Amino acid sequence: MPVVGDYERLAQSHLSRAAWDYYATGSNDMESLRDNLRAFRKYLLRPRILKGISRISTETHLLGYRAQSPLCISPSAMQRMAHPDGELATSRAMAQFHSCMVLSTYSTTALEEVIDQGNPHSSYWFQLYLYQNRPVSAELIRRAEVAGYRALVLTVDTPMVGRRLADARNHFKLPPPWRLANFPDDFQILTASERAAREANGPQLADHLSNESLGNRSDTSLTWQSCLPWLRSVTRLPIILKGVLTRADAALAVQHGCAGVIVSNHGGRQLDGVQASIDALAEVVKGAQGQLEVYFDGGVRCGADVFRALALGARAVFIGRPVLWGLAANGQKGVEAILHELQSELEDAMRLTGCATLTDIQAQCLYRTGYPIPSQL
Structure with a gap:
């Protein structure tokens, strides 16, 4: 049976450089x-x-909604570069899996079309950047609410774009006929990677776009006091912060009434040299003090990795690149194969460690080489 690494190799053979x-x-x-x-x-x-593991259950609840598995799908932009069905295929796969999918603002399929592929047994959350032009963000939020998205995931680790050197060398641009489908045709906003590529090859290039005014860029001046009160003024959806890596910021998220945080370093695409997401997880859980839900994203390549993140306190584990590998290799069926393989491997790890349910998976199930896990101090 193919595993994640096999799909990664297949994906590379299918995709352009x-x-x-x-x-x-x-x-x-x-x-x-x-x-x-x-x-x-x-x-x-x-x-x-x-321990008696004849019956295994991976059921959990995310923001009060039942999920068949703690495996969820991270927001990944521009999925139609990977496969013509793009986000539609990913959504159909999640509909079969009955868990949670986060849709990127920079999807190549309109947010309404993506959720239409789902069902009541799966949750859909909408990932959001806040723009200096606040009405743009407000309209995206309104559409997400009307469509039935159950939460907003605010990305908070992009006050500027990381130096993505490969994108700069490739002069990266979303290839036609694909477009950022959540924006009007005349609002050709640059993604982070497109802007970084243009600035690396000449700062003036990004600013000469007639429709790339300052107001259409992500707001780099965001603070706890400026963004969260504004969000609450325009939505009643739960707010989740993506990109939290420290105990202090987890505690601030609690103070500001966030429903959850996603421990993530943006897949290593932002600040290079930052700690691995898994190494930050226990600290963030401690800072949350059980007052909000803590999720994990970053580097998962097998079911045992999912188990490790759950043992360190994650309520759910979000999968990014492996989903893209499955999508590129075989569309919806490829995404389904990735999810089912990771699920099967997670259940194997549970059986072999004596854990019949997710609540059985605790820090005591792990030993960290060289350093004790915080709960073992």
């Missing part, structure tokens, strides 16, 4: 990208015996 580099590479020297993968190996599994 620019598309592969966009999905697969990170910022600067890509140390954080590599560390996201390597860091999992420090956490060894500690099996318990004779």
Whole structure:
């Protein structure tokens, strides 16, 4: 049976160089990208015996909604570069899986069409950047509410764009006929990677676009006091912050009434040299103090990685690049194969460690080589 690594190799053979580099590479020297993968190996599994694991359940609840599995889909932009069905295929796969999908603002399929492929057994959340032109953001939020999205995921780790050198070398641009489908035809806003590529090859290029005015850019002046009160003034949806890596910021998220945080370093695409997401997880959980839901994103390549993140306190684990590999290799069926393989591997890890339910997966199920896990101090 193919595993994630097999689909990664298939995806590379299917994708153009620019598309592969966009999905697969990170910022600067890509140390954080590599560390996201390597860091999992420090956490060894500690099996318990004779625990009675004839029946396994991976059911959980996310913001009060039942999910069949803690495996969820991260927001990934421009999925039609990977496969013509793009976000539609990913959504159909999630509809079969009964968990949660986060849709990127920069999707190549309109947010209404994506959720239409789902069903009541799956949750859809909408990932959001806040623009200096606030009515643009407000309209996206309004549409997400009307369409039935159950939460907003505000990306908070992009006050500026990371140095994505491969995108700059490739002069990255979303290839026709694809477009950013959540924006009007005459609002050709640049994605972070497109802007970074243009600025790396001449700062004036980005600013000569007639429709790329300052108001259409992500707002780099955001603060706790400026963005969260504004969001609450325009929506009643739960607010989740994506890109939290410290105990202090988790505590601030609690203070500001957020429903959840996603521990993530943006897949190593922003600040290179930042700690691996898995190494930040226990600290963030401690800062949250059980007052909000903590989710995890970054570097998961097998079901045992999912198990590790759950043991360190994540309520759910979001999958990014592996979903894109499945999509590029075989569309909806490829995404389904990735999700089912990770689910099967998670259940194997649960059985072999003596965990019948997700609540059985605790920090005591892990041993961190060289350093104790905080709960073991």
